[in-house]
Amino acid sequence: MSNSIMAEERVHFPVSEAAPPLFIGMNFGGTHLKIGVLDQEGRTVSYFATPHHAELGPEESTRHAARAVLEAIDKTGADLKSIVSAGFSFPGSLNPRTEQLHRPPNIPDWQGYPIAEKLTEYTGLSSVLFCNNANAAAYGEYWIGAAKGTHSVCLLLLDRGIGCGIIVEGREIKGANGFGGEFGHMIVDPSPGARWCNCLQQGHLEAYSSATAVARRTRELIEVGLRSSIKIHHGTSLDAIPRMVYEEAEKGDELATQIVLDTARFLGLGIVTLLHTIDPECVLIGGEMMFGGKGSKIGEMFLTRIREEIDKRALKDLAENLKLDFAQLGSFASYIGAAGLARDESWLFSGADE
Numbered sequence: 001m002s003n004s005i006m007a008e009e010r011v012h013f014p015v016s017e018a019a020p021p022l023f024i025g026m027n028f029g030g031t032h033l034k035i036g037v038l039d040q041e042g043r044t045v046s047y048f049a050t051p052h053h054a055e056l057g058p059e060e061s062t063r064h065a066a067r068a069v070l071e072a073i074d075k076t077g078a079d080l081k082s083i084v085s086a087g088f089s090f091p092g093s094l095n096p097r098t099e100q101l102h103r104p105p106n107i108p109d110w111q112g113y114p115i116a117e118k119l120t121e122y123t124g125l126s127s128v129l130f131c132n133n134a135n136a137a138a139y140g141e142y143w144i145g146a147a148k149g150t151h152s153v154c155l156l157l158l159d160r161g162i163g164c165g166i167i168v169e170g171r172e173i174k175g176a177n178g179f180g181g182e183f184g185h186m187i188v189d190p191s192p193g194a195r196w197c198n199c200l201q202q203g204h205l206e207a208y209s210s211a212t213a214v215a216r217r218t219r220e221l222i223e224v225g226l227r228s229s230i231k232i233h234h235g236t237s238l239d240a241i242p243r244m245v246y247e248e249a250e251k252g253d254e255l256a257t258q259i260v261l262d263t264a265r266f267l268g269l270g271i272v273t274l275l276h277t278i279d280p281e282c283v284l285i286g287g288e289m290m291f292g293g294k295g296s297k298i299g300e301m302f303l304t305r306i307r308e309e310i311d312k313r314a315l316k317d318l319a320e321n322l323k324l325d326f327a328q329l330g331s332f333a334s335y336i337g338a339a340g341l342a343r344d345e346s347w348l349f350s351g352a353d354e
Contacts, residue, residue, distance in 0.1 A: 010046065010047045010048075012043070012044050012045055012046060012047065013043075013045060014077070015037075015045055015046075015076045015077050015078045015082075018039035018043065018045050019039040019040050019041045019043070020039065020040065020082070021039075021040060021082065021083075021084040022037055022038065022039060022045065022076075022078060022082050022083050022084065023037075023038050023039075023040070023083065023084060023085055023086065023087070023339040023340075023342055023343045023346075024036070024037060024038075024069060024072075024073070024083055024085075024086035024087070024125070024339060024342070025038055025086070025087050025089075025136075025334075025335035025336055025337070025338040025339030025340070025342070026065065026069065026086065026087065026088040026089065026119075026335060026338055027088075027089045027133065027136065027334035027335035027338060028052055028054075028065075028088070028089065028090045028091065028133075029052075029091075029133070029331070029334070030091075031051060031052070032049050032050065032051055032052060033049065033050055033051070033052040033064075033065050033068060034047070034048075034049045034331075034332070034334070034335045035047070035048040035049070035050075035068055035069055035072045035335065036048070036072075036332075036335045036336060036339060037072060037073060037076050037078065037083075038336065038339040038340075040343065041144075042143050042144035042336060042339075042340060044332075044336070045076050045078075046072060046075055046076045047332075048068060048071065048072035048075065050064075050068050052064070052065065054107050054110070057109060058101075058107075058109065058110045058113040058115065058118075059113075059118075062113075062115060062118045062119060062122060063122055065088075065119065065122075066119060066122030066123045069086070069119075069123050069125075070123060070124075080123075080124055080125065083125060084126075084343070084346050085125075085126065085127060085129065085342040085343060085345060085346040086119075086123070086125050086127070086128045086129065086338075086339070086342050087128070087129045087130075087131060087136065087337075087338030087339050087340070087341045087342030087343075087345075088115070088116065088119055088128050088129065088130055088131070088338060089131050089132065089133045089135075089136030089137075089334040089335065089337065089338040090104065090115065090130065090131075090132060090133060091104065091105055091106070091132070091133050092104030092105060092107075092110070092132060093132055093174075093177075093178035093179055094115075094116065094130045094132075094178050095177070095178055096174065096176070096177070096178055098112075098114075099114060099116060099117065099130075100112045100113060100114050100115075101113045101114075101115055102177075102178055115130060116128045116129065116130040128342075129338070129341055129342040129345050131172060131337070131338055131341050132165075132178075133163065133165075133334045134155065134157055134163035134164055134165035134181060135165040135166070135167070135172040135173070135174070135181065135337070135341070136165070136333070136334040136335070136336075136337035136338040136341060137155055137157065137163075137165050137286065137327070137329070137333035137334045137337055138153055138154070138155035138164075138165025138166060138167045138172070138284075138333075138337065139165070139167050139172060139336075139337035139338075139340045139341050140329050140332070140333035140334065140335075140336035140337030140340060141153060141155055141284055141286075141327050141328065141329055141333055141337070142167045142170070142337075142340075143336065143337065143340040144329075144336065144340075145284075145327060145328040145329045145333065145336075146282075146284050146325050146326065146327055146328040146329075147167075147281075147282040147284060147323075150281040150282040150323065151168075151169055151281050152166075152167060152168040152169065152278070152279075152280040152281045152282065153165075153166075153167050153280055153281065153282040153283070153284060154166050154181075154183075154271075154274055154278060154280045154282070154283045154284070155283075155284045155286055155327060155333075156183060156267070156271075156283065156284065156285055156286065156287070157286050157287035158209065158210060158211060158267075158285065158286070158287040158288065158289040158290065159210065159211055159287045159288045159289065160210060160211055160212045160239075161184050161198065161206050161210050161212070162183060162184030162205060162206045162209060162210050162287075163181075163183075163184065163287070164181040164182065164183030164184065165181060165337075166180065166181045166278060166280070168278070168280070170344055171344075172341060173278075183205065183270060183274060184197075184204060184205055184206035184210065185197065185199060185201070185204045185205070185206060186204065186205045186270050186273055186274075187203045187204060187205075188203060188204070188205045188208060188266050188269045188270055189202075189203040189207075189208070190203055191203070194207070195207035195208060195213070198212065205266060205267070205269075205270040208262075208263070208266035209263050209264075209266045209267040209270070210289075211238075211239070211242045211287075211288060211289040212238060213263075214241065214242045214245060214259060214263055214289065215238035215239070215240075215241035215242055216238065217259060217262075218230060218232070218241050218242075218244075218245055218256075218259055219232055219238075219241065221255060221259070226255055227255065228248065228253055228254075228255035228256060229248045229251065229253045229256070230244050230245060230248050230253065230255065230256055231244075232244070242288075242289045244256075245259050245260065245291075246260070246291045246292055246298055249291070249298045250292065250296070250297060250298050257298070257301075260291055260298055260301065260302055260305075261301070261302075261305050263302070264302045264303075264305035264306045264309070265305060265306075265309050267285075267306050267309075268305065268306040268307070268308070268309025268310050268313070269309060269313070271283055271306065271309075271310055271324075272309070272310055272313045272314045275310070275314050275315075275318045275319070275322065276314065276315065276318070279318060280322075281321070281322070281323060282322070282323040282324075282325070283322060283323070283324050284324075284325055284326065284327045285302075285303065285306070285324075285325075285326050285327065286326065286327030286330075286333070290302075290326055293326045294325070294326045299326070303324065303325070303326065306324065307324055310322065310324070
């Protein structure tokens with residue numbers, strides 16, 4: 001690979017106007033690496049995005065990421081010494097005993113790779129904190145997003161699967177094996193005929209409320225002849241169907257609307273168990289499938305149906321005191337949250353007060 005970096009760049013404001021110290025946030029997404037230089041208030045001084053080239057393998061991709069980080073810092077006019085700490089969010093878990101990647105989805109050749117150690121070495125930064133994308137996104141919302149001012153938040157990311165990030169009193173829930181927050185694999189249907197999850201188990205929430213689940217259920221209902229304005233053809237991809245469901249529901253299609261409401265019901269069931277386990281102050285819905293989100297007729301209907309299920313099944317105090325809303329930061333949440341987690345980690349070990 002060439003040393004040149006093909007990137008999208010944006011400088012938001014001069015580094016001289018930032019509230020020091022500075023932090024780096026990195027997010028390894030579906031196709032791109034997003035990098036932000038942030039100040040202590042969570043403001044992005046500059047933003048940098050480049051393809052992550054995961055297909056080249058962990059070593060070359062990580063070296064590319066390190067070059068991109070250094071270039072992003074250089075674009076601000078800052079130097080390496082002005083960066084107190086850096087956070088890197090990734091779509092997988094780090095084995096807490098070995099500090100190596102553990103079963104990263106879709107990139108199996110990264111298994112066992114010591115990514116935080118390598119990024120620290122290749123960037124020259126004092127240390128790089130690893131976090132998974134869901135926890136990083138949850139922290140971003142907790143720090144400057146829809147959960148700002150709360151003490152705890154659970155962020156549910158509705159995509160092909162269901163991601164979940166949990167932040168309690170500023171700390172992420174990782175779990176003993178690095179799999180804390182696997183909300184999508186909560187059992188919501190124990191019956192023998194329960195739907196199959198992608199993990200090859202039955203009855204998991206992901207089999208009912210993920211974008212993949214919505215697509216499969218929609219296709220099944222259309223194929224058995226239920227009337228709908230949803231038009232699915234032989235070549236229609238599963239990824240396109242949830243958007244079609246939302247658009248036809250907005251137009252008043254009864255089947256599309258019912259699919260949205262059924263998805264919300266199962267999601268509400270799962271959230272009730274989450275409330276009884278974590279007792280979070282705030283639960284946010286994010287990801288690619290928000291059915292229009294805040295301000296949308298169907299989005300608000302979706303959220304209301306989730307709330308109804310919670311109110312019906314959860315302990316009264318938990319339901320009444322819960323803030324339920326849509327996430328605000330979108331695809332920028334993970335790099336912001338990664339920087340925030342690194343910021344808090346640096347203060348924790350330095351003994352500094354916030």
